[in-house]
Amino acid sequence: MARRVAVVGAGMTRFVRRAQETGKELAWEASREALASCELPLDRIDAVCLTSAPDAFDGVHMKGEYLSDGAGAFGRPFIRTYVGGGSGVFTAIQAYYTVASGMADIVLAVAEEKMSSTQPHPQGAFLTIFDNILERPLGPNLLWIFALEMNRYMTVHGIDKRDIAAVAVKNKRNAADHPAALLGQADVTIEDVLASETLAWPVQRLDVSPISDGAVAIVVASEEAAKQITSDPVWIQGVGWNLDTAYWTNRDLVFPEYVANAARMAYGMAGVTEPRKQIHLAEPYDPFDYKELHHLEGLLLFDKGKAPEAARDGVLDRKGDLPSCPSGGLLGVGNPIAAAGLMKIAELFWQLRGEAGARQVPGTPERGVAQAWGDLMQVGTVVVMGREGGPPTTATQLETPPAATPGQSLSDAEFRSAAGAVDDGIGARYAWDAGVAIGGFLDGLREGRIMARECRGCDRVLVPPRMFCERCFRGTDAWKQVENTGVVQTFSICNVSWDMQPLDEPELPAVISIDGSDGGFLHTLGEVKPDDVTIGMAVEAVWKPVGERTGSILDIAHFRPRKDA
Amino acid sequence: MLEKIARPDQIRRWEGDFPVRHRYTPGVGGEAFFTALKERGVLLGSRCESCAYTYVPARLFCERCFAELSADTEVGPGGELVSFTIVFQGIEGEPLDQPEMLGAVRLDGADAVLIHRVLEPGDEPLEIGERVELVLKGENQRTGSILDIEGFRVAEA
Numbered sequence A: 001m002a003r004r005v006a007v008v009g010a011g012m013t014r015f016v017r018r019a020q021e022t023g024k025e026l027a028w029e030a031s032r033e034a035l036a037s038c039e040l041p042l043d044r045i046d047a048v049c050l051t052s053a054p055d056a057f058d059g060v061h062m063k064g065e066y067l068s069d070g071a072g073a074f075g076r077p078f079i080r081t082y083v084g085g086g087s088g089v090f091t092a093i094q095a096y097y098t099v100a101s102g103m104a105d106i107v108l109a110v111a112e113e114k115m116s117s118t119q120p121h122p123q124g125a126f127l128t129i130f131d132n133i134l135e136r137p138l139g140p141n142l143l144w145i146f147a148l149e150m151n152r153y154m155t156v157h158g159i160d161k162r163d164i165a166a167v168a169v170k171n172k173r174n175a176a177d178h179p180a181a182l183l184g185q186a187d188v189t190i191e192d193v194l195a196s197e198t199l200a201w202p203v204q205r206l207d208v209s210p211i212s213d214g215a216v217a218i219v220v221a222s223e224e225a226a227k228q229i230t231s232d233p234v235w236i237q238g239v240g241w242n243l244d245t246a247y248w249t250n251r252d253l254v255f256p257e258y259v260a261n262a263a264r265m266a267y268g269m270a271g272v273t274e275p276r277k278q279i280h281l282a283e284p285y286d287p288f289d290y291k292e293l294h295h296l297e298g299l300l301l302f303d304k305g306k307a308p309e310a311a312r313d314g315v316l317d318r319k320g321d322l323p324s325c326p327s328g329g330l331l332g333v334g335n336p337i338a339a340a341g342l343m344k345i346a347e348l349f350w351q352l353r354g355e356a357g358a359r360q361v362p363g364t365p366e367r368g369v370a371q372a373w374g375d376l377m378q379v380g381t382v383v384v385m386g387r388e389g390g391p392p393t394t395a396t397q398l399e400t401p402p403a404a405t406p407g408q409s410l411s412d413a414e415f416r417s418a419a420g421a422v423d424d425g426i427g428a429r430y431a432w433d434a435g436v437a438i439g440g441f442l443d444g445l446r447e448g449r450i451m452a453r454e455c456r457g458c459d460r461v462l463v464p465p466r467m468f469c470e471r472c473f474r475g476t477d478a479w480k481q482v483e484n485t486g487v488v489q490t491f492s493i494c495n496v497s498w499d500m501q502p503l504d505e506p507e508l509p510a511v512i513s514i515d516g517s518d519g520g521f522l523h524t525l526g527e528v529k530p531d532d533v534t535i536g537m538a539v540e541a542v543w544k545p546v547g548e549r550t551g552s553i554l555d556i557a558h559f560r561p562r563k564d565a
Numbered sequence B: 001m002l003e004k005i006a007r008p009d010q011i012r013r014w015e016g017d018f019p020v021r022h023r024y025t026p027g028v029g030g031e032a033f034f035t036a037l038k039e040r041g042v043l044l045g046s047r048c049e050s051c052a053y054t055y056v057p058a059r060l061f062c063e064r065c066f067a068e069l070s071a072d073t074e075v076g077p078g079g080e081l082v083s084f085t086i087v088f089q090g091i092e093g094e095p096l097d098q099p100e101m102l103g104a105v106r107l108d109g110a111d112a113v114l115i116h117r118v119l120e121p122g123d124e125p126l127e128i129g130e131r132v133e134l135v136l137k138g139e140n141q142r143t144g145s146i147l148d149i150e151g152f153r154v155a156e157a
Helices: A023-037 A063-071 A087-100 A122-129 A142-157 A161-175 A190-195 A223-229 A257-270 A289-298 A307-312 A337-352 A412-417 A435-446 B027-040
Strands: A005-012 A047-051 A078-081 A106-114 A198-201 A213-222 A234-243 A281-283 A367-374 A379-386 A422-425 A429-433 A450-455 A460-462 A478-482 A485-491 A493-496 A502-507 A509-514 A520-524 A538-543 A556-561 B013-017 B021-024 B043-048 B053-055 B073-075 B078-089 B095-107 B114-119 B131-136 B149-154
Touching: A005 A023, A005 A087, A005 A223, A005 A337, A023 A063, A023 A106, A023 A213, A023 B027, A047 A063, A047 A087, A047 A337, A063 A078, A063 A106, A078 A087, A087 A106, A087 A213, A087 A234, A087 A337, A087 A367, A087 A379, A106 A337, A122 A142, A142 A161, A142 A198, A142 A289, A142 A485, A142 A493, A142 A509, A161 A190, A161 A289, A161 A307, A213 A223, A213 A337, A234 A257, A234 A337, A257 A289, A257 A367, A257 A379, A281 A337, A289 A307, A289 A367, A337 A367, A337 A379, A435 A450, A520 A556, B027 B043, B078 B114, B095 B131, B095 B149
Parallel strands: A047 A078, A047 A106, A281 A367, B114 B149
Antiparallel strands: A005 A213, A005 A234, A106 A213, A198 A493, A234 A379, A367 A379, A422 B021, A429 B013, A450 A460, A450 A478, A485 A509, A485 A538, A493 A502, A509 A520, A538 A556, B043 B053, B043 B073, B078 B095, B078 B131, B095 B114, B131 B149
16 A cells, blocks of 8 residues: 655745756755755655756756756665656656655655757757657757647637637736746736747747746655654645657647546546546646646546636636646746746645745645646646645745745856856767668658558558557558548648748648548648648648659658649 | 668668757856866865865765855865876777876865876876876966866876
8 A cells, every 4th residue: 555645845946048057056956945945954865856858958968867966866766757848747756656655755856957058949959859760851840749739729629819828928927926937927918929929830939938947846755754844744645647659640639638647547546536626726737828728628627628718717817716827837937847847746835835925826725736748748747736634834934935046047148158168069970770660661652652551450550650559569460552642630830940040931840641541640731822721621742753752751742732622 | 570681781771960069057166166277276176064075176065965065175286196097099989199198186185086187197107096286277278167277297206
């Protein structure tokens, strides 16, 4: 039987655009504050769980080892986990099971991110999340994937962009009350969001959370230890995590089923049977404004497509029926990736203890849910936390946490001129083998055919093809040629390159479902005006001339509206 | 399963890179260390009294007890050679014209060791435990970099 586990302390640095501190110094500042908040010396910590997102941000291989001293790991059991954007919430889950299992009584969980080291733009670190062979030749950038998902979500449910913009407004206003926030803005309006630069339609500048540096830490303890440390522990009542298919172009982009699966797991553990009644506040993951709504639906707190109305009607406001991101979220406080996720756990801790000061949601909320999401948009991580046994006892004496806000911000000029700063590049190059399934797919493209693999276990025709079915976990059965036509599942009109430079001509990335298959892939649209593209449009592959084909995804020049349609 | 590959040149492969570079701030501890090195030609460490340990370069915090530290302790310029190696190959495996010697040195007043080049080893073989001393670049050549230290040389007996 798992032991009961509580959060007993939390701390964080300021989230800033460029921190003077090194990553390990940021980790130490947050960790020290978390320990101070529950008056524990480092030697009471039995084990350390750390998370930080891609090593590529820092160009430091084994970043966990690099950050370990700042996380208090010296001489202790230590592990670094990484599930992309889901990492921050996941490290709380890991701390939970380390304590629940009896392996440790008190665990320090630390999340650090320093994105400012990446030059010329941190988005470069994300380029290799795309398939090296099927997607990178198309020149995708991270905005594409969000824009594609957002467009489909909006189109399928008929959502007004204003209702999505309301989330950005809410969070930036909420963050104005957060002492660690990077982008708090009390007077921002929906019109400001709708007037901001269009990056990759429908994504505009103010729909997006900022690149940030920062760190967050929490102290997690067993029931016995927690009751010695504080009179007011906040219990981790349930945890859940879940993964969708790695083939993102085969996924339902309208509803995050993996978040729902993670939520069901966490609610089941927490005994939550009616989340809309039993969850009093939420910290869903909001790197983009639509994602908060998408995730609130995944968390089963709203019907599919109905969260935007809640944003419009003020239900999600700090004083609304279901306060969502009362911290200010990633859109307002900032998005140092792994740290931003753990910030949501820290916010639930402060809110449920009644310590959130100007950010405090009214009433005495008893239970909240925090969620993050990551990897290639496929992992959901969920934690349900609650306070039990009467109103909080510590509410009035404390300063508004975070009590101190360490973290020194550098201007761009200071960053460029800092004494002792070092410029470096990894300088590695790679060669990727196509493998069996994709090799066959590419051979087909050179012949002007789109080839799939059949799985007779689940009766699916798989595009992109694979030699094994990830659902049935058996070998696939046969090659099958499918049509050279398809349907636009979603698309974007992208105006910027990965390093955020304007493009002369916008690009039209699209997810195309291929006729005669159960899948599809990413490509670009051509021979069509951007304004004429619609979701559901029938398209056909335009092949390069035979002599120019090389066995590459680029053997299809683009997809265009079907001439016979 | 896969067959043995007899013609590696026929494997379909894609080449790519990781098109990012990095710029690292030295941090709070590092800035104090490099400023003193550049401007005063001294190496600063950080003393944690409760752990009885002196770190070098200077640090913002003690990893043992989490105390806040400052760049409060000047270390060196003399020290003890704790270990060394002689490098005969470059990063691509190419032979070096001149072998490079690297030493791990515990500077006087420090507990942590510092890695840097060993200069002018002379005719006698290096010995672990022998006395070495810092060699710095001239004041006008120092930029606030670990390369402001030229290396260590064997101390005059």
